[in-house]
Amino acid sequence: MSAPAGHPRFVSLEGGEGAGKTTVLEALRAALQADGDEVLATREPGGTPLAEMIRALLLDPSHEPALPHTELLLMFAARAQHVGDTLLPALARGAWVLSDRFTDSSYAYQGGGRGLDAGFIAELERRVVGVRPGLTLLLDVGVAQGRERASGRDLVPDRIEGERDDFFERVRATYLGRAAAEPARFRVIDASQPAERVAADAVAALQAWRDAG
């Protein structure tokens, strides 16, 4: 059971809370658009109307907490929809796809964070996703610094932001482990730097990867 192959025009952005993904995504989009290419910027969970409704359900604090397997399957349900209805059609017409989070988030949050079996996550990836980014930029920042940044943003923490520090330490360790295991796909960006520096490093990593490809 081999992992899906990376697509040469599909770039994902990963990282914990407060890593600055939104700013970086805009910088990457601008860099690619400067070359005149079509760029689809999307996010997970989300990326289609139904997938965005699943996202809302996942983050909604009004119902009982989702059990770990429920959360995992909702994430992959949204991903299956996103891949089939948005991502593969965009790649097929030659567009670049920039996704704020993709399957690595499930390995990090539901696998590392919640302790679910990585073999099951791999089975779901193989069965219902079937594609990986060619390049994954991991914005890495220490948990305390990331949470401090993120806490300035929302008045009410959502379901995942409400987790404890050890949860986010496991998330971070899983991300770093995946990056070490797949050096051809991952670039780790030091996201403890000021936002403009993080964005510049990410754009440089994207351009170096593209020029080498």
Place this chain on the structure above:
Amino acid sequence: MSAPAGHPRFVSLEGGEGAGKTTVLEALRAALQADGDEVLATREPGGTPLAEMIRALLLDPSHEPALPHTELLLMFAARAQHVGDTLLPALARGAWVLSDRFTDSSYAYQGGGRGLDAGFIAELERRVVGVRPGLTLLLDVGVAQGRERASGRDLVPDRIEGERDDFFERVRATYLGRAAAEPARFRVIDASQPAERVAADAVAALQAWRDAG
């Protein structure tokens, strides 16, 4: 990879559109309550606040159609929540559980109807469900008769009711195949009969099974 074992106080009700499950469920509940036992009557998709929200999403015709894998994973997400938060706690305190649909519905609708791989459904069942009913009553009725009955009920057909006849023929065939493969768990009830007759047959099947157990 063996299938989960059947639980001696867990009864599921299965069947296509217009098979009369609601009437039968009430008759079964009354028969069990007459003995003074606690009876939890529940349904799928649903059975917890979050799972009912997933149900609403699945049946909502306002968003784009769910892709087959999306539908499958939403069904199992709702089921994981239902099993963990409602069903297992009820069984653990000694209650009877009567469920209007359970995992057999996924084999019939997403497997038989949509053509998804039964091996993947079995993997999801083993990983996130882990329990089967001790008794499954299959209310069997011809597709044309069932749809005629069901069509009197709603003004706007939901996502699944809007499928074509060949879809429902595959659903029915899958149900009957499962019943033939697991005669110890399944009882097939002739649901082409008048509703009171169907309910009486179902109650008699339940009582015979319980007395033999």
